[in-house]
Amino acid sequence: MARRKRYLTATMPDGYVKTIGPTAAPFTHYWRIVAELENGRTEVFWGHSRSQAEAAGKRAAAKEAARMRGWKSYVFEIAELVETPA
Numbered sequence: 001m002a003r004r005k006r007y008l009t010a011t012m013p014d015g016y017v018k019t020i021g022p023t024a025a026p027f028t029h030y031w032r033i034v035a036e037l038e039n040g041r042t043e044v045f046w047g048h049s050r051s052q053a054e055a056a057g058k059r060a061a062a063k064e065a066a067r068m069r070g071w072k073s074y075v076f077e078i079a080e081l082v083e084t085p086a
Contacts (some may be wrong), residue, residue: 001081002073003012003027004021004023004024005022005023005024005067006021006022006024006083007019007020007021007022007023007083007085008020008021008023008027008030008032008048008081008082008083008084009081009082009083009084010029010030010048010080010081010082011079012032012059012077012079013077013079014030016032016034016048016086017036018079019039020029020048024052026050027048027049027050027054027081028041028047028049028050028051028080028081029051029052029054029055029078029079029080029081030046030048030049030055030079030080030081030085031046031047031048031055031058031074031076031077031078032044032045032046032049032076032079033045033058033062033065033074033075033077034075034077035065035066035071035074036071036072036073036074037069037071037072038068038070038071038072041085045062045065047051048081052078052080055078056074058076062074062076
């Protein structure tokens with residue numbers, strides 16, 4: 001039997017709201033990297049994961065990316081996904 005599709009929403013500390021869906025995937029957390037580049041521009045990288053531990057594992061990747069790409073600074077954030085009505 002097919003899994004029920006649902007919408008998932010994450011609210012970041014700065015008030016940004018990200019909605020994912022419809023999906024049947026068991027995602028629980030949303031992560032985001034906001035990187036400040038040497039030229040003053042900003043790039044945003046994001047994704048979703050099946051556990052908080054999996055999302056936290058992206059922190060090491062962000063540190064490596066900052067070193068390789070020469071970011072001036074970056075912020076790594078994780079937010080819990082909550083099911084929302086369609």
